[in-house]
Amino acid sequence: MQTTFFTRKLVNKLPLAIVACASLALSSLNAATLNTAEQADMSSLSKTALNSDLSYQLVESLTTEVGPRMMGTPGDAKAIVWAVDKMKSLGFDKVWTEEVTGTQWLRGQAEAKITAPYPHNIVAIALGGSVGTGEQGLTANVVHFENLAALKAAKAGSLKGKIAFVSYKMSRHIAGKGYGPAVGTRVNGASIAAEKGAVALIMRSVGTDSNRVAHTGVMRYKEGVNKIPAAALSNPDADLLVNQLKRGKPVSFYLKLTASIEDEQIIKSANVIGEITGSESPEQIVAIGAHLDSWDVGTGALDDGIGVAMVMAAAHHISKLENRPKRTIRVILYAAEEVGLLGAKQYMVDHKDEVKNHVLGAEWDFGVGKIYEMTPRVGPKGLLAVQDLAKHLAPLGVEFSGKNNGRASSDMGLLTDAGMPSMRLSADGSHYFDYHHTENDTLDKVNAKDLQQNTAVYTLFAYFAAQAEVNFRK
Amino acid sequence: MQTTFFTRKLVNKLPLAIVACASLALSSLNAATLNTAEQADMSSLSKTALNSDLSYQLVESLTTEVGPRMMGTPGDAKAIVWAVDKMKSLGFDKVWTEEVTGTQWLRGQAEAKITAPYPHNIVAIALGGSVGTGEQGLTANVVHFENLAALKAAKAGSLKGKIAFVSYKMSRHIAGKGYGPAVGTRVNGASIAAEKGAVALIMRSVGTDSNRVAHTGVMRYKEGVNKIPAAALSNPDADLLVNQLKRGKPVSFYLKLTASIEDEQIIKSANVIGEITGSESPEQIVAIGAHLDSWDVGTGALDDGIGVAMVMAAAHHISKLENRPKRTIRVILYAAEEVGLLGAKQYMVDHKDEVKNHVLGAEWDFGVGKIYEMTPRVGPKGLLAVQDLAKHLAPLGVEFSGKNNGRASSDMGLLTDAGMPSMRLSADGSHYFDYHHTENDTLDKVNAKDLQQNTAVYTLFAYFAAQAEVNFRK
Numbered sequence: 024m025q026t027t028f029f030t031r032k033l034v035n036k037l038p039l040a041i042v043a044c045a046s047l048a049l050s051s052l053n054a055a056t057l058n059t060a061e062q063a064d065m066s067s068l069s070k071t072a073l074n075s076d077l078s079y080q081l082v083e084s085l086t087t088e089v090g091p092r093m094m095g096t097p098g099d100a101k102a103i104v105w106a107v108d109k110m111k112s113l114g115f116d117k118v119w120t121e122e123v124t125g126t127q128w129l130r131g132q133a134e135a136k137i138t139a140p141y142p143h144n145i146v147a148i149a150l151g152g153s154v155g156t157g158e159q160g161l162t163a164n165v166v167h168f169e170n171l172a173a174l175k176a177a178k179a180g181s182l183k184g185k186i187a188f189v190s191y192k193m194s195r196h197i198a199g200k201g202y203g204p205a206v207g208t209r210v211n212g213a214s215i216a217a218e219k220g221a222v223a224l225i226m227r228s229v230g231t232d233s234n235r236v237a238h239t240g241v242m243r244y245k246e247g248v249n250k251i252p253a254a255a256l257s258n259p260d261a262d263l264l265v266n267q268l269k270r271g272k273p274v275s276f277y278l279k280l281t282a283s284i285e286d287e288q289i290i291k292s293a294n295v296i297g298e299i300t301g302s303e304s305p306e307q308i309v310a311i312g313a314h315l316d317s318w319d320v321g322t323g324a325l326d327d328g329i330g331v332a333m334v335m336a337a338a339h340h341i342s343k344l345e346n347r348p349k350r351t352i353r354v355i356l357y358a359a360e361e362v363g364l365l366g367a368k369q370y371m372v373d374h375k376d377e378v379k380n381h382v383l384g385a386e387w388d389f390g391v392g393k394i395y396e397m398t399p400r401v402g403p404k405g406l407l408a409v410q411d412l413a414k415h416l417a418p419l420g421v422e423f424s425g426k427n428n429g430r431a432s433s434d435m436g437l438l439t440d441a442g443m444p445s446m447r448l449s450a451d452g453s454h455y456f457d458y459h460h461t462e463n464d465t466l467d468k469v470n471a472k473d474l475q476q477n478t479a480v481y482t483l484f485a486y487f488a489a490q491a492e493v494n495f496r497k
Numbered sequence: 498m499q500t501t502f503f504t505r506k507l508v509n510k511l512p513l514a515i516v517a518c519a520s521l522a523l524s525s526l527n528a529a530t531l532n533t534a535e536q537a538d539m540s541s542l543s544k545t546a547l548n549s550d551l552s553y554q555l556v557e558s559l560t561t562e563v564g565p566r567m568m569g570t571p572g573d574a575k576a577i578v579w580a581v582d583k584m585k586s587l588g589f590d591k592v593w594t595e596e597v598t599g600t601q602w603l604r605g606q607a608e609a610k611i612t613a614p615y616p617h618n619i620v621a622i623a624l625g626g627s628v629g630t631g632e633q634g635l636t637a638n639v640v641h642f643e644n645l646a647a648l649k650a651a652k653a654g655s656l657k658g659k660i661a662f663v664s665y666k667m668s669r670h671i672a673g674k675g676y677g678p679a680v681g682t683r684v685n686g687a688s689i690a691a692e693k694g695a696v697a698l699i700m701r702s703v704g705t706d707s708n709r710v711a712h713t714g715v716m717r718y719k720e721g722v723n724k725i726p727a728a729a730l731s732n733p734d735a736d737l738l739v740n741q742l743k744r745g746k747p748v749s750f751y752l753k754l755t756a757s758i759e760d761e762q763i764i765k766s767a768n769v770i771g772e773i774t775g776s777e778s779p780e781q782i783v784a785i786g787a788h789l790d791s792w793d794v795g796t797g798a799l800d801d802g803i804g805v806a807m808v809m810a811a812a813h814h815i816s817k818l819e820n821r822p823k824r825t826i827r828v829i830l831y832a833a834e835e836v837g838l839l840g841a842k843q844y845m846v847d848h849k850d851e852v853k854n855h856v857l858g859a860e861w862d863f864g865v866g867k868i869y870e871m872t873p874r875v876g877p878k879g880l881l882a883v884q885d886l887a888k889h890l891a892p893l894g895v896e897f898s899g900k901n902n903g904r905a906s907s908d909m910g911l912l913t914d915a916g917m918p919s920m921r922l923s924a925d926g927s928h929y930f931d932y933h934h935t936e937n938d939t940l941d942k943v944n945a946k947d948l949q950q951n952t953a954v955y956t957l958f959a960y961f962a963a964q965a966e967v968n969f970r971k
Contacts, residue, residue: 087740088615141562143796146936234708235795235936259939263796266561266940321709322617322737462620462709465733466740 056411056491064344065415068486071340072479079471081109081332086322086466093319094359095127095290102315103293106331106356110297113339115354116347117300120293123358123369127288128152130239130319131281133254135225138162139275141267146257147225148237149282150209151318151362152244153253156223160279161186161252163222167268171208174215183220186276187212190265192258195231199389199452205229206240213253214245223278224253227261232457235259239318240460241362252280292316292358294366294373297335299342301351301489308353308377309488310384310443311337311481312435314360321464325455329469329477330387331356337482341489348489350382357434360388361460367434371441381443383488383495387481388433391458392451393473394480396422398429401444405495409446412487419480421448444495446488448480530885530965538818539889542960545814546953553945555583555806560796560940567793568833569601569764576789577767580805580830584771587813589828590821591774594767597832597843601762602626604713604793605755607728609699612636613749615741620731621699622711623756624683625792625836626718627727630697634753635660635726637696641742645682648689657694660750661686664739666732669705673863673926679703680714687727688719697752698727701735706931709733713792714934715836726754766790766832768840768847771809773816775825775963782827782851783962784858784917785811785955786909788834795938799929802940803948804861805830811956815963822963824856831908834862835934841908845915855917857962857969861955862907865932866925867947868954870896872903875918879969883920886961893954895922918969920962922954 057065089105092098103120110118128151135147149155163186168174170191177187189208194201206229213224228238235257244250256264267274295315301307313330317323338354358366371378383401397416399409406427413423429447430439439445458464488495531539563579566572577594584592602625609621623629637660642648644665651661663682668675680703687698702712709731718724730738741748769789775781787804791797812828832840845852857875871890873883880901887897903921904913913919932938962969 083740087737087744090615090617141564143564233937233939233941234710235939236709259937259941262941263561263939266557270561463707463733465707465709465737467707467733467736 056408056493057487061490065483065486068340068482069479072482073475075336075340075475076471077339078332078336078474078478079469081335082324082328082469083466085328085331086324090322091319092315092317092323094125094292094316094362094365096319099292099316103295106295106315109335113335114342115297115299115338117298120295121369121373123292123294123366124289125292125359125362125365127285127290128362129283129285131155131283134160134279135254135256136277137264137267137274138277140270140272143263145260146235146237147254147278148239149280150242150253150255151239152242152284153213153280153282154250154284155280155282156252156278158281160277161222162275162277165264165268165274165276167265171212174212177219180220182216185221186223186225186278187216187221188264189226190261192227193229193231193456195453197451197453198449199455201231202229202456209240209255210242213242213251214248217249217251221251223251225276225278226255228255228258230258230456230459230461233258234463236461236463238460239320252278254278254280292366294358294370295356297338297354299338299352300347301349302347303349305351306380307350308381309350309485310353310355310381310435310438311485312355312357312384312386314366314388314434315356316359316361318361318460320460320462322466323464324466324469325391325458325464326460327388329474333387333474333478333481336478337485340482341486348486350489352485352489360434364434364437367437371437378438378441378443381438383444383446384431384435384438385446385448385481385484386432386435389455390450390452391455391468392453392470394421394448394450394477396424396449398424398426398447398449400427400429400439401495402497404493405444408491408493408495412484415483415487416480419476421480446484448484450477530882530967531961535964539957539960542814542956543953546956547949549810549814549949550945551813552806552810552948552952553943555809556798556802556943557940559802559805560798564796565793566789566791566797568599568766568790568836568839570793573766573790577769580769580789583809587809588816589771589773589812591772594769595843595847597766597768597840598763599766599833599836599839601759601764602836603757603759605629605757608634608753609728609730610751611738611741611748612751614744614746617737619734620709620711621728621752622713623754624716624727624729625713626716626758627687627754627756628724628758629754629756630726630752632755634751635696636749636751639738639742639748639750641739645686648686651693654694656690659695660697660699660752661690661695662738663700664735666701667703667705667930669927671925671927672923673929675705676703676930683714683729684716687716687725688722691723691725695725697725699750699752700729702729702732704732704930704933704935707732708937710935710937712934713794726752728752728754766840768832768844769830771812771828773812773826774821775823776821777823779825780854781824782855783824783959784827784829784855784909784912785959786829786831786858786860788840788862788908789830790833790835792835792934794934794936796940797938798940798943799865799932799938800934801862803943807861807948807952807955810952811959814956815960822960824963826959826963834908838908838911841911845911852912852915852917855912857918857920858905858909858912859920859922859955859958860906860909863929864924864926865929865942866927866944868895868922868924868951870898870923872898872900872921872923873919874901874903874913875969876971878967879918882965882967882969886958889957889961890954893950895954920958922958924951
C-alpha cells in the first residue's frame with residue numbers, strides 16, 4: 024500500500040520538457056476520464072467555487088453563532104443543530120445524525136506560578152483528559168528535561184515529590200512535521216513522569232508561536248499508573264522557566280487545575296451526515312469530511328471550522344448543477360475528534376457493511392494555507408484516473424506528489440485503513456501550529472482567498488470522483 | 498524649532514553621487530568634530546558594542562528576575578534595587594535614586610462575555626486608571642461606534658444604560674503612526690461615553706496583532722463627569738462582537754472589572770540615575786534614558802526593558818575606555834512613565850536649575866527593530882556636528898532624516914521642551930504594537946542582533962556628544 028508511483032525526487036531530476044511530454048503521452052494513451060460535458064462542469068464548478076464566499080460565510084456563522092464546541096458542552100449540541108439546519112438550507116437531499124457517546128471531561132480553571140526564586144505568574148492550560156490538583160493546588164520543585172527521551176531516562180523514584188518539566192520546542196514545517204516529535208510528551212508524558220514519582224507534569228506547549236496563550240490537546244493515562252495533573256505552559260512562559268532554572272537555584276512551582284474526569288457521566292454527541300444523492304449509482308459513496316467538534320478554547324475556526332465549511336460548500340456547489348452527480352456525495356461531519364476520534368470509530372461501527380461502497384474519500388483537518396499537493400491511495404486504474412484529476416487541479420496550484428500512499432486525514436483515516444481508496448490534499452500548515460488548540464484559533468486567522476481556492480479543490484475532487492467511471496480500489 | 502534642514506524628499510530627488518559630493522563638501526568645510534584618538538575610540542566602541550551581549554544579558558536579567566514592574570507593585574520596588582545594583586556592578590561612578598510619588602491604582606480581575614444573542618467568553622483587560630464595576634459586574638446592551646468621532650457625535654442621553662463599544666482598528670506603520678488616531682478612545686473614550694449616559698466603555702485594543710491578548714494603557718477621567726469602567730477587548734474578540742452586531746439583533750454584554758483607584762494611598766517609586774563622570778566638564782550632562790517601570794502585564798521586555806538595557810550597556814562600554822569622557826554621561830531610568838510620566842515630571846522639578854547643563858539627550862521608548870534614522874533638534878553648530886555623527890552611524894544603517902525637529906522620546910521630551918538639545922533615534926516599530934502593553938511583551942520578542950546594533954548606536958551617540966567640543970544649543 025506504500026508503493027511509490029513516481030517519486031518526487033525522480034520527477035525533479037527530469038528536465039521540465041521531458042516531464043511535460045511524459046504527462047502528455049500518459050494522457051493520450053489514457054482516454055479522458057470525464058466526458059466533454061463533465062469537463063465543462065469541472066470548469067464551471069471551479070469558477071463558481073472561486074467566486075463564491077459560501078465557505079467563508081459558513082465558517083463565519085459557525086464561529087460567531089456557535090463558537091467552541093467540545094464534546095459534552097452546550098456548544099457541541101448547538102453545532103449539531105447548526106449543521107443539520109445549514110445542510111437542509113443548502114439543498115442537501117438527505118440529512119441525518121448518528122449518535123456518538125463518550126464520557127465527560129471538564130477543563131475547569133488553571134492557575135500557575137513560579138513561587139521561587141523569582142515569582143512570576145505563568146500562563147498554563149490543562150491537557151485534555153487531565154485530572155485536577157484539587158482546589159488548594161500543589162507546590163513542588165521543578166526538574167527539567169529537554170525532551171521526552173530525557174524524561175524516560177530518569178531513574179525510578181528520582182522525581183518523587185517533584186514536578187517534571189519538559190521544555191522541548193516544536194519546529195515549524197509546511198507539512199507539520201514538527202508535531203510528531205513534540206506531541207509524545209503531551210500524550211504520554213504524565214504517566215512516564217508519574218512512574219518516576221512526579222506529582223505533576225508541565226511542558227512547553229506543542230506549538231510554533233510565541234504568544235502567551237497555551238496549547239491544549241488530548242493526553243492519556245497508562246493503565247495502573249498514578250494519574251497526575253498535566254498542563255502545558257505558553258511558550259514564552261516555558262522560556263522564562265528555563266531561564267530561571269539555568270541560574271542553578273531550586274525553582275518552586277505552584278499549579279492548580281480544577282479539571283475533572285466524570286467517568287460515570289455518559290454524554291451524547293452525533294455525527295452529522297448529509298448527502299447529494301447519486302443519480303446513477305446512489306449506493307456508491309464519495310466521502311468528504313471534517314470534524315464538527317473543536318476544543319473548548321478559541322472558536323475552532325481552523326480546527327476544524329474551515330474543513331466543515333469547505334466540504335459543505337463543495338457539496339452545495341455540486342448540487343446546483345443541472346443534474347445530480349452519478350454517485351452519491353456524502354458529507355460527514357464527525358463528532359468528538361479531538362477527544363479521541365469517537366465519531367470516526369462510531370461511524371466505522373454504524374457503516375461496517377457499507378465501507379465497500381465508499382469509492383473515494385478525503386478529509387480536511389490540517390493546515391491554514393493553500394492546498395499545494397495531492398497524494399492518492401488507489402488501485403492501478405484509479406491511479407490513471409487521478410492523473411486526469413491532477414490536470415484539473417493544476418491551475419489551482421495543486422501538484423501531484425507522485426506518491427500513492429495518501430491515507431485520508433484524521434477521522435477518515437479509519438476508512439482508509441478499512442480499504443477505502445483515499446486522497447490526501449495537503450495544505451500549507453506552516454502557521455497551523457501557531458493557533459492549534461488555543462484561544463487564538465479564531466476567524467481572523469482564516470484567509471478568505473485561500474478558503475475559496477481550497478473549496479474549489481474539494482469541489483472538483485468530489486465531482487470528479489462522483490463522475491469517473493473507474494474503480495479506484497486496488 | 499520645527500525647521501527642516503534637508504528634507505528627505507529633496508535629498509531623495511538628487512542623484513546619489515551629488516548627495517555624496519554635497520556631504521563630502523560639508524564635511525571638508527567643517528573640521529572633524531572629534532580628534533583622531535576620539536575617532537579611534539568611536540571605532541573601538543562600535544566593535545565592542547556589536548560583539549557584546551551585555552544589553553541582552555541585562556534585559557534577560559530584568560525580565561527573568563524582576564518581571565512586570567508597575568508603579569506601586571512589588572516588581573517596581575525590586576526593579577529599583579535591581580537597577581542600582583547593576584549600575585554599581587557595571588562600574589558607574591555615581592548611582593542614586595530620587596523619590597517619585599503617586600497614587601495607587603489596582604487592576605484586579607477582568608471578566609467579559611457576550612450574553613446574547615450568541616454567548617461567548619471575551620478576553621478583556623481594564624484600561625489603566627479605570628474604576629471597577631463592583632463584584633457583581635454589569636450587563637447592558639452594546640451600542641457600536643466605528644471610531645471616536647462617531648462616539649462624540651452621539652446625541653446626549655442616547656447611551657443611557659448602554660455599553661459604548663468603539664471598534665476602530667489601529668493600522669501598522671514603521672514609525673507607529675497608527676497609534677495617534679487609535680489612542681484617543683483609550684484615553685478619553687470613557688468620559689465621552691459617560692457624558693452620553695453610557696454605563697461602561699469597551700473598545701478594540703490599541704494594537705496591530707490578532708492575538709486573544711488585550712492591550713492595556715492609561716486612560717483619564719474628565720473632571721465632573723461620571724466615572725464609568727473602561728476595558729479593551731482583544732482584537733479577535735472585538736471582531737466577533739462586530740460580527741454579532743452586524744446581524745442586527747440586540748447584543749447584550751457582561752463586564753466585570755475589580756479594578757480600583759486608591760486615591761488616598763500615596764505610593765513611592767524612584768528615578769534611578771547613574772553617571773560616568775566627565776573628566777573635563779563634569780557639570781555638563783549627556784543624558785541617555787529609558788523608563789524602568791512597565792505595565793503589570795508581560796515582563797516589560799520591549800517596553801521598556803530593552804531601553805533600560807541599552808542605555809546602561811552604552812554607559813558601561815564608554816566606562817571601559819582608558820579615559821573618562823570629557824562630559825558626564827548620565828543614565829536616567831525614569832519611574833512611572835506608564836501611569837503618566839510621573840518620574841519625568843519629578844526629574845524636571847528636582848533638576849530645574851540643571852536643565853541648562855544638559856547638552857544633548859536621547860531616550861529609547863519605542864520600537865523593537867533596528868534604528869534606521871536619526872533626527873536631531875539642535876542649534877546651527879550642533880547641526881554641523883551631528884552631520885559628523887551621522888557618518889559614524891551610517892555603517893550601522895542609521896540615516897540622517899534631514900530634519901531638525903527631533904523631540905526626545907517619552908519622558909525626556911519634557912527636557913526637550915525645556916530647551917535641551919535632543920536626538921530622536923527612530924527604530925523600526927512595525928511590530929511594536931503587536932506586543933505593546935500586553936501579556937505578550939516578553940523576552941522572546943527581543944532580537945539579540947538588533948539589540949546589539951541599537952546599543953552600538955546609543956554608545957556612539959553618547960560618546961560623540963560627550964567629546965564634541967560644540968554647543969548643541971540654539
